[in-house]
Amino acid sequence: MAKSYYDPADLRKFGKITEWSEEIGTKFFDYYGKVFEEGALSAREKSLIALAVAHVVKCPYCIDAYTKDGLQKGITKEEMMEAVHAGAAIESGATLVHGVQMMNKYDKLSM
Amino acid sequence: MATKSLKARHNELAEKNEQLKILNGGIFEEGELPYFKDKIGLTGHFPLRPKKLEIFQINLGYMCNQVCEHCHVDAGPDRKEIMTRETMQYCLEVIRNTGAHTLDLTGGAPEMNPDFRWFVEEAAKAGIQDFIVRSNLTIIRANKKYHDLPEFFKKHNVHVVSSMPHYTRGKTDKQRGDGVFDKSIKALQELNAVGYGLPDSNLKLDLVYNPSGAFLPGDQVAMERDFKKALKEDFDIQFHNLFAITNLPISRFLDYLIASDNYEDYMYALVEAYNPMAVENVMCTNTISVSWDGWLYDCDFNQMLDLKVDSKIKHIKDYNEDILNDRDIIISQHCYGCTAGAGSSCQGTVA
Numbered sequence: 384m385a386k387s388y389y390d391p392a393d394l395r396k397f398g399k400i401t402e403w404s405e406e407i408g409t410k411f412f413d414y415y416g417k418v419f420e421e422g423a424l425s426a427r428e429k430s431l432i433a434l435a436v437a438h439v440v441k442c443p444y445c446i447d448a449y450t451k452d453g454l455q456k457g458i459t460k461e462e463m464m465e466a467v468h469a470g471a472a473i474e475s476g477a478t479l480v481h482g483v484q485m486m487n488k489y490d491k492l493s494m
Numbered sequence: 495m496a497t498k499s500l501k502a503r504h505n506e507l508a509e510k511n512e513q514l515k516i517l518n519g520g521i522f523e524e525g526e527l528p529y530f531k532d533k534i535g536l537t538g539h540f541p542l543r544p545k546k547l548e549i550f551q552i553n554l555g556y557m558c559n560q561v562c563e564h565c566h567v568d569a570g571p572d573r574k575e576i577m578t579r580e581t582m583q584y585c586l587e588v589i590r591n592t593g594a595h596t597l598d599l600t601g602g603a604p605e606m607n608p609d610f611r612w613f614v615e616e617a618a619k620a621g622i623q624d625f626i627v628r629s630n631l632t633i634i635r636a637n638k639k640y641h642d643l644p645e646f647f648k649k650h651n652v653h654v655v656s657s658m659p660h661y662t663r664g665k666t667d668k669q670r671g672d673g674v675f676d677k678s679i680k681a682l683q684e685l686n687a688v689g690y691g692l693p694d695s696n697l698k699l700d701l702v703y704n705p706s707g708a709f710l711p712g713d714q715v716a717m718e719r720d721f722k723k724a725l726k727e728d729f730d731i732q733f734h735n736l737f738a739i740t741n742l743p744i745s746r747f748l749d750y751l752i753a754s755d756n757y758e759d760y761m762y763a764l765v766e767a768y769n770p771m772a773v774e775n776v777m778c779t780n781t782i783s784v785s786w787d788g789w790l791y792d793c794d795f796n797q798m799l800d801l802k803v804d805s806k807i808k809h810i811k812d813y814n815e816d817i818l819n820d821r822d823i824i825i826s827q828h829c830y831g832c833t834a835g836a837g838s839s840c841q842g843t844v845a
């Protein structure tokens with residue numbers, strides 16, 4: 384057994400998850416592949432969205448994968464960092480907007 | 495950025511055998527990844543054989559005004575190996591008799607060979623219709639004596655193929671050296687000014703994009719769209735096609751991969767992106783590569799690994815197309831660079 388939870392080399396083995404559940408694993412990868420094709424959004428735009436989400440969900444595999452994907456697509460580091468900020472802003476906004484709930488509850492409980 | 499070739503730095507990898515040892519050993523020897531020969535064998539492509547010879551690619555020498563970090567030629571100002579007029583005479587003799595229709599001149603910076611113009615003129619007389627010159631662009635601005643190259647290219651209807659790693663300054667200069675971006679932009683504008691690369695012009699100007707790092711090129715069509723938009727908007731530059739080319743793990747790029755601890759991941763990525771469709775059209779199937787000293791190779795990459803053709807005919811002075819075409823192409827694990835994704839040749843994707 385590995386001595387740490389994350390091993391960069393595990394990313395290469397991602398495809399193997401189908402081995403223990405072939406049908407839904409394959410369906411997932413088909414879906415995944417389809418999602419990132421050129422569509423109403425360009426593959427480039429989707430790559431930046433994926434990079435932002437990768438940071439929000441704090442997945443080291445996805446961060447590695449979509450940094451590389453961005454490089455492959457010619458995305459600049461400035462664009463990548465702005466995408467990360469967009470994700471971070473939504474994440475902190477989502478925390479802060481709950482402040483309204485706290486304020487509501489406070490007001491309700493207070494005389 | 496390095497300022498000297500591996501050869502001048504006495505780097506171990508300047509020794510071709512060292513490169514082959516790495517490419518044949520490690521993760522391949524241990525069976526973690528399949529040998530190229532076994533991979534292409536699965537679709538009946540082993541041994542790899544040439545088809546009809548179409549392109550005669552001549553390397554006029556390893557001398558270059560740049561020392562790009564990824565260079566598979568290990569070219570630079572310190573490399574003195576350049577083709578002599580005598581060897582060019584042998585080439586011309588072959589050009590008069592070959593079935594190949596395209597002459598592809600590469601280097602180094604082919605324009606730095608003092609007999610470059612003479613050779614192009616003689617080859618035109620010898621009946622070559624399609625000339626390709628792989629120009630690094632900055633050479634046009636490097637010295638006064640090269641300023642009129644766009645006019646010279648135009649006169650002989652040379653198809654200019656130039657490298658441009660990115661449409662932003664930062665990425666370009668990082669890969670190719672400080673100031674390369676600005677000089678390249680200026681050179682492209684000059685080529686446009688004489689008519690190269692304009693939408694309806696038959697003066698062909700294509701760009702080659704290769705990644706500046708340990709990753710594979712993205713989709714060629716999407717990259718071309720981004721390059722066209724950015725170069726037009728920012729610099730009013732036009733060109734015809736963009737070829738997205740994968741860096742092969744040899745020479746300076748191999749040195750970089752190993753030094754940055756990216757070698758294994760990169761080989762995994764190449765093998766994973768293997769596309770059996772691309773094997774059909776790899777460059778070596780329709781090209782012969784000639785080195786500055788007249789030896790014959792399956793491709794420019796094999797030339798840099800000193801893997802001479804597996805044929806009785808090994809030198810331009812003994813050239814015989816029928817015998818030469820009846821050969822097996824020499825392959826190793828660097829060949830995965832030609833079959834990754836949509837594939838890679840000097841003409842960009844092949845599948």
Ligand code: SF4
Binds near residue numbers: 559560561567603630
């Ligand atoms: S311009 Fe081309 S030949 Fe010259 S160093 Fe750069 S990659 Fe090598």
Ligand code: SF4
Binds near residue numbers: 794824828
């Ligand atoms: S590296 Fe050369 S021999 Fe190998 S596949 Fe590419 S063109 Fe052919």
